Amino acid sequence: MDLKLQNDIVELIHSARRILLVTHVAPDGDAIGSLLGLAWLLRAQGKEVTQFCEDAVPEVYTWLPGSAEIVRQPGGLHDLVISLDCSDARRMGDLLQEGLTGLPLINIDHHVTNTCFGTLAWVDPSSVSTTQMILELADSLGWQVSQPIAVCLLCGLVTDTRSFRTYNVDTVAVQAALRLMEAGASLNEVTRRVLDRRPLASVRLWGQAIDRLHLEGNILWTEVTREMRRQWALDENGDSGLANFLSGVRESKVVVVFTERKNGTIDVGMRSEPGYDVAQVAYRLGGGGHPQAAGCTMEGDVADIRERVLAELRRALADP
């Protein structure tokens, strides 16, 4: 971490009294983990902290210490905003935008696509998670990382790397995990609670989605319909993880899961092997993401959407 930037960040934090922490809509484990972890750290420094996320905390993260204090309305007076894990300002949600005028904002994030918004932007794509950056900040400032903080930060590390499986996990990331375990976080508890557990109904839905797998050349695709979810009484998150799982299929370079949402739109989730960029395909279809994991939301007839997506992917695979 750049020392000048660190000093600037510390100065802004020191001069603030009431800090608004914000993480992104549709929060994941790194969003919630960095929000909670930094809140605990700042409170230990005597700051008043509000934790804001426009969307509800997914059930799988509600056991994290302090998650009940996260608010969905950004009320109250604040003199500093810190944005966590948001690659652009819109990711902070609609509610917040107006209230931010004139307030200093620190943008802390690890996404390579971060737009560097805010008064200060600390963007480190070499970190596997935003929580890894929070740990680095705490350690370089000598802030004590207690057990509850370690649990929150380890949650971000584990979820963003799917338990140390992603291509970007290096020795620094593993050292960070070790540091958090030594501070009292149970890796097994975090993993078990946020990564491995899924309801039987969700597994049965996966079984049906596997039945519907199609392999066309290097493209593997399947679908999750409203009817399938209704059959197993599953909500819209019922198929989470399916695309990641299918991306391990040896015969394919690209995986697509077409998920029919409640409102009839189709979520298109894509995964690819290194060397094939699905972010570009998603971008052309009105979405975005990372080269190996991207997506978009489309409206219209399912069969038409499928043909359009597959055509774009065939083109991308033919000319990688």
Added chain:
Amino acid sequence: MDLKLQNDIVELIHSARRILLVTHVAPDGDAIGSLLGLAWLLRAQGKEVTQFCEDAVPEVYTWLPGSAEIVRQPGGLHDLVISLDCSDARRMGDLLQEGLTGLPLINIDHHVTNTCFGTLAWVDPSSVSTTQMILELADSLGWQVSQPIAVCLLCGLVTDTRSFRTYNVDTVAVQAALRLMEAGASLNEVTRRVLDRRPLASVRLWGQAIDRLHLEGNILWTEVTREMRRQWALDENGDSGLANFLSGVRESKVVVVFTERKNGTIDVGMRSEPGYDVAQVAYRLGGGGHPQAAGCTMEGDVADIRERVLAELRRALADP
């Protein structure tokens, strides 16, 4: 590691010239990883080494450096046998038993159910893999851990912990992984090659096994028949990983997969949540393993076997 035991082991190794390394039948990533890792280490000490495994190396491990040298016939003269990752002598296979008479044997294993056979038994259930023990031995003796050795050892760590997800992963285990990464092993390469990739046919088989899931109280079970494997042209390893995957089902405490082998015997693979010990159940049925992951092989009518296993499990769950 106990210093007296270490000295005894080192003395036996020092006085040997031609060492036969043996790992267990139906080898997994820890079996192959410890076999290859120790072979490289001993050769660097000037020993002649034969690596024996009665069953073929599963395709997923054939990329590991040295795996082509593993033999399935234990021919040749040897003056020391080292058994790796075998919880009892039978796990070394049928071919070997006779040739072992009179030879000193070092038994290195991390299974809590190890029968402590052999001249010297170094059994450490606190290690997450036998490869972790080999690393500990190498480091305490000052043997150099080169990059190929680190890759083999990391393979055992990653597979036996399913990428650091099992209950027994502690800071010592993560330190061992970090040590191996620092020695040049790529965690991502190992994970991608041995854990995440599977043939489409195997995924389709999982889909069928999911269709056959039964939940009885806290026990979730399914089966993989010869007919199912034949349909997808899969060999005996086609369902590897299924029990681990199913162990994430939220409604169950124990998972059992009954797999019909080519010879008609039934492999019983069990997984459990902490607090429920399937190693004891497996042991009573003639098998072994770890408290949260154990198994046995049984002969007879499938329905009878299923009832016997489920009855043992119901008893174990009633009185954990």
